[in-house]
Amino acid sequence: MNICVFCGSSTGHNSVFADAAITLGIALANRNITLVYGGGNVGLMGILADSVLKHGGNAVGVIPDFLMKREVGHKNLTRLEVVSSMHERKKRMADISDAFIAMPGGWGTLDELAEILTWKQLGLINQPVGILNTNHFFDPLLQQMNAMQETGFLRQAYLDFLVVNTSPEELVISLIPQ
Numbered sequence: 001m002n003i004c005v006f007c008g009s010s011t012g013h014n015s016v017f018a019d020a021a022i023t024l025g026i027a028l029a030n031r032n033i034t035l036v037y038g039g040g041n042v043g044l045m046g047i048l049a050d051s052v053l054k055h056g057g058n059a060v061g062v063i064p065d066f067l068m069k070r071e072v073g074h075k076n077l078t079r080l081e082v083v084s085s086m087h088e089r090k091k092r093m094a095d096i097s098d099a100f101i102a103m104p105g106g107w108g109t110l111d112e113l114a115e116i117l118t119w120k121q122l123g124l125i126n127q128p129v130g131i132l133n134t135n136h137f138f139d140p141l142l143q144q145m146n147a148m149q150e151t152g153f154l155r156q157a158y159l160d161f162l163v164v165n166t167s168p169e170e171l172v173i174s175l176i177p178q
């Protein structure tokens with residue numbers, strides 16, 4: 001099984017985010033789940049990949065060539081795929097993943113989460129989508145999603161398929177097919 005994780009290229013100001021990345025990496029490695037992610041060696045991305053690898057797991061990165069040229073590509077992954085664009089990166093990660101998790105991050109993480117939720121809503125993918133709500137980072141976004149539903153811009157069914165948890169281990173377990 002492959003789980004794609006969207007997360008920040010920085011670590012944020014609170015060590016709880018890095019701790020969550022380490023714990024998520026351990027949870028993936030312990031369950032023999034391959035990490036699929038953006039291929040970076042910086043921020044939460046690098047911490048997560050290093051944790052997976054340190055604990056005997058596999059990590060597959062997908063990175064656009066312009067970021068590889070900036071030397072932010074992780075050089076010690078199980079596999080690193082270099083693609084031509086951000087769009088190709090998102091498509092490739094979706095094609096090889098069985099589930100998705102969003103961790104705290106910035107614009108890129110928000111973009112990836114929004115796109116994958118849209119693809120699920122449109123039926124372009126069927127994989128489960130989860131949010132790791134570390135330190136209640138996503139609470140404002142979840143409130144906005146509820147407002148979208150309450151005002152008629154988002155069907156309840158599209159909100160219901162989103163799995164939210166504050167525990168990395170519990171989130172991974174909830175995304176594994178039974």
